[in-house]
Amino acid sequence: MGAGAAIELTAGERTVRLSSPDRVLFPERGFTKRDLAEYFLAVGDGILRALRDRPTTLERYPEGVTGEHFFQKRAPKNRPDWIPTATIAFPSGRTADEMCPTEVGAVVWAAQYGTLTFHPWPVRRGDLDHPDELRLDLDPQPGTDYADAVRAAHELRALLDEFGLRGWPKTSGGRGLHVFVPIAPRWTFTEVRRAAITCGRELERRMPGKVTTAWWKEERGERIFVDYNQTARDRTIASAYSVRARPHAPVSAPLRWDELDDAVPRDFDLGTMPARFAELGDLHRDMDEHAYSLEKLLERADRDEHDHGLGDLPYPPEYPKMPGEPKRVQPSRARHDG
Secondary structure, three states, X not given: OOOOOOEEEEEOOEEEEEOXXXXXXXXXXXXXXXXXXXXXXXXXXXXXXXXXXXXXXXXXXXXXXXXXXXXXXXXXXXXXXXXXXXXXXXXXXXXXXXXXXXXXXHHHHHHHOOEEEEEEOOOEXXXXXXXXXXXXXEEEOOOOOHHHHHHHHHHHHHHHHHOOOOOEEEEOOOOOEEEEEEEOOOOOHHHHHHHHHHHHHHHHHHOOOOEXXXXXXXXXXOOEEEOHHHHOOOXXXXXXXXXXXXXXXXXXXXXXXXXXXXXOHHHOEOOOHHHHHHHHOOOXXXXXXXXXXXXXXXXXXXXXXXXXXXXXXXXXXXXXXXXXXXXXXXXXXHHHHO
């Protein structure tokens, strides 16, 4: 397959071996494993900022995007001793040691094994039970597109500002948008998820018929879904600068707010992002300088529940039944069973 002889790449203080560097991972574009590793080196400061000290799941495509893939939660046993891990607990009660990158070499090492997308937890290895990011996922449903997500994102920005919060936007690598809010690590996963639900409900009020928090797809319609369950424990969002497994090799690109309207997500890919990064650097580089409070959002959540009876929403199906959670059953099935 013309994979070529192994090479060595310098990543900071590390030398990382890359076998089969000419293996094509993206046939449509011709991007190889070497291209992938060199891309991660080019955006190294940015992706390391997004991953540093975070337990991280690896989304691996050893044979490229047309081959089989899998999510690797447990850190590979053959990892170098300079890549630390943290023991995370899943909702099932099981645990796993996940790698926690602390240098760019860890990202390049993961690329050696066909890792395209990095899925970091919203916690640091020093405190695994208190997220330091509120992550808001604006997911276009069938019949909607990126432009609809942009309109929701602008309204979300205004909403966050009213609650004394600031968000940093990025493309998902597809049609959607992610907005991350750095927070003080004071609240549990359950509380952070409640804050995300509150943001979603407030967007529903402000953009009726355009935004939804409906968990069941049959109820979402042609609206932007605020995927609040991406803030549940063990749910993650692709990091900034991750490469997504689509034929044209798009990446999750940090944006300025004033870029949203004119941005074309497809233009941010493995080939174009290095030049953008060289010119602009990491647009999210100041995130770690901030740690906002969720108190006002959670006060609104309390009022929603007290005044309007708006409590919890369903969790994903693999989760144990959670306290206060409504019946976890598809509405059409519930009507049929009734």
